[in-house]
Amino acid sequence: MSRLERSPKKKPLQKIDPEAYRQRIDRLGAIFADIAGRAEVVSKFRCPYRDRLDRCTGKFRCRNQETTEERDVLRCTHDGHFDYRSAWETKPESYNRAKARIKKNREISAAKRETPKVSSENT
Amino acid sequence: MADLKNIANEIIRREIEEYVERPDEIERNVELFSRTRPLMQEIAAALIEGNDGAVDQLTKKALDQDIDALEIMDDGLIAGMGIVGIKFRDNFIFVPEVLACARAMKAGMTYIEPILSASGVEPLATVVMGTVKGDLHDIGKNLCIMMLRGSGFNVVDLGVDTSDDEFIDAVEEHKAPILGMSALLTTTMPNMGKTIEAFIDADLREDVKIMVGGAPVTQEFADDMGADAYGKDALDCVAVAKGFVSVQA
Numbered sequence: 001m002s003r004l005e006r007s008p009k010k011k012p013l014q015k016i017d018p019e020a021y022r023q024r025i026d027r028l029g030a031i032f033a034d035i036a037g038r039a040e041v042v043s044k045f046r047c048p049y050r051d052r053l054d055r056c057t058g059k060f061r062c063r064n065q066e067t068t069e070e071r072d073v074l075r076c077t078h079d080g081h082f083d084y085r086s087a088w089e090t091k092p093e094s095y096n097r098a099k100a101r102i103k104k105n106r107e108i109s110a111a112k113r114e115t116p117k118v119s120s121e122n123t
Numbered sequence: 124m125a126d127l128k129n130i131a132n133e134i135i136r137r138e139i140e141e142y143v144e145r146p147d148e149i150e151r152n153v154e155l156f157s158r159t160r161p162l163m164q165e166i167a168a169a170l171i172e173g174n175d176g177a178v179d180q181l182t183k184k185a186l187d188q189d190i191d192a193l194e195i196m197d198d199g200l201i202a203g204m205g206i207v208g209i210k211f212r213d214n215f216i217f218v219p220e221v222l223a224c225a226r227a228m229k230a231g232m233t234y235i236e237p238i239l240s241a242s243g244v245e246p247l248a249t250v251v252m253g254t255v256k257g258d259l260h261d262i263g264k265n266l267c268i269m270m271l272r273g274s275g276f277n278v279v280d281l282g283v284d285t286s287d288d289e290f291i292d293a294v295e296e297h298k299a300p301i302l303g304m305s306a307l308l309t310t311t312m313p314n315m316g317k318t319i320e321a322f323i324d325a326d327l328r329e330d331v332k333i334m335v336g337g338a339p340v341t342q343e344f345a346d347d348m349g350a351d352a353y354g355k356d357a358l359d360c361v362a363v364a365k366g367f368v369s370v371q372a
Binding site: 013017018027050103109 | 196197207208238241263266324347
């Protein structure tokens with residue numbers, strides 16, 4: 001018996017009807033759309049990083065986190081009566097600063113791009 | 124009338140009994156799971172529990188047994204995700220649990236993807252997604268990824284704290300026509316603009332459509348940064364990505 005004959009035959013891949021698959025994707029899309037819509041509503045009063053056991057799943061610091069006896073487990077203490085998102089911000093007033101930084105970054109990048117052009121034109 | 128006792132899997136029986144409250148949904152789910160194979164019920168149960176390892180193994184096992192991929196989607200993955208949607212709607216679980224279930228779904232779909240490819244079904248497009256440098260918030264991005272995958276996109280997830288180079292390398296490596304960036308803080312949001320500038324510097328800006336989103340981001344900010352589009356939430360993210368694809372087609 002040759003090596004080829006002894007080796008297990010690789011099963012041919014089954015085929016999927018593209019239209020039937022499209023129907024499944026539409027169904028899945030509808031389930032996910034409901035979930036995403038609901039997530040928007042829930043996130044107005046409950047932090048999305050807070051799991052069903054009220055543990056914080058965020059990998060960042062938040063003022064609502066509280067340590068527990070369990071190692072590496074943080075409890076969320078948010079009471080649902082204020083916008084928890086401000087707790088994520090180191091400087092919540094920095095909105096205008098962000099706008100200025102974006103503008104400055106673009107100017108710096110544009111200037112950098114201009115510089116080699118000028119020097120090549122001169123040579 | 125469909126009877127809960129006809130469902131072989133104990134986890135599925137318990138899930139319906141404890142968490143599905145509307146009579147029409149109880150009947151629909153009992154009827155659905157009563158007629159499905161035990162292995163499909165196992166896949167659905169593992170998905171509901173967010174156990175991606177088990178979904179991975181069980182989906183592989185089902186395909187090895189020549190079970191039709193559409194049956195695995197219908198009776199295992201989508202049926203399980205249907206229960207997850209109900210539990211989330213009725214506040215029995217929250218976003219972190221839903222995202223674990225979405226990861227389990229992805230684990231199962233990984234085995235279906237080669238079959239799709241062999242059947243001539245290609246993803247709508249590849250989308251590279253990441254949270255910008257300095258930012259560790261990922262839930263909004265992960266919801267977008269769940270929605271994009273559920274809509275037929277191939278998504279490359281770069282995670283959080285993503286540098287300009289990581290975005291550029293991923294777009295080049297995967298030949299992705301779409302890039303999505305997320306930031307949750309006003310302090311990290313300008314880094315999206317920096318990344319866009321890095322794409323211009325790398326002479327790649329014309330090759331990729333860039334969408335941005337996140338709590339502090341607005342259309343005005345997106346315009347200031349030179350992004351192609353702003354997505355206000357996960358639903359909008361899919362609409363924007365589909366818009367890019369239809370323009371390119």
